[in-house]
Amino acid sequence: MTLFSINPREVTKMAEDSYEDAIAGLKKLLSEKNELEDAAVAKIRQLTAELEGAGGKKSDPDEKIRTKHLNTIKYN
Numbered sequence: 001m002t003l004f005s006i007n008p009r010e011v012t013k014m015a016e017d018s019y020e021d022a023i024a025g026l027k028k029l030l031s032e033k034n035e036l037e038d039a040a041v042a043k044i045r046q047l048t049a050e051l052e053g054a055g056g057k058k059s060d061p062d063e064k065i066r067t068k069h070l071n072t073i074k075y076n
Helices: 008-032 034-054 061-075
Strands: none
Touching: 008 034
16 A cells, blocks of 8 residues: 655655755855854765765664764763
């Protein structure tokens, strides 16, 4: 039994809309708050590195949670 029937083209379109909305939101925020530019550059570089490193590897959400939790404990 299929609960959801979504055309792959619709999924692609939703992803494009989300991407475009996210970029537009970031541009708007940075144009309003110039002091965030350095932080944004650092985060964009970090995200780019993560995405390049993913290179087809599946993300392990459990590992990410463990790593973030351990870092939180370590630095608090």
